[in-house]
Amino acid sequence: MSRCPSVASVVEGLVQAAGRDYRAAGRVSNDVLQSLHILHGQSLMNALDLIDNKKVMKVVGNSGRWVYQVTGSSGTPYICLPHSIFCQCMAFKFAVLKRRERPLCKHVLASRLATEMGEVEEKTVSDEYVMDILANMD
Secondary structure (H helix, E strand, O other), rough: OOOOOOHHHHHEEEEEEEEHHHHHHHOHHHOHHHHHHHOOHHHHHHHHHHHHOOEEEEOOOOOOOOOEEEEEOOOOEEEOOOOOEEEEHHHHHHHHHHOOOOOOOOOHHHHHHHHOOOOEEEEEOOOOHHHHHHHHOO
């Protein structure tokens, strides 16, 4: 009996493949991009645009606790939790959770791709700052 991989594991594998391609050749292969596009549609292009424009920030507290802060196309910063699909944006709430139109919002996709590609900016802050971010999440 064959086992079909979950969408989450397929997405994770493609994100890792994109990172390998980018680190090895400075670009993501067309096959990986096409596969990501099938799953994410326009969100992929939007996520790549966020990465190109350096809108993905890893905010790290002194203790090592961290979150992603991704500035959306409207200029609004969204918090994405590491190792999670959670994002504060409306697309996460509606397109990912309610309508299940896509596996990730563009902010989470951008944070994962940027990390794998080595293109995430990092900012060191106090632990209190990270705790304030987490405490004020909607």
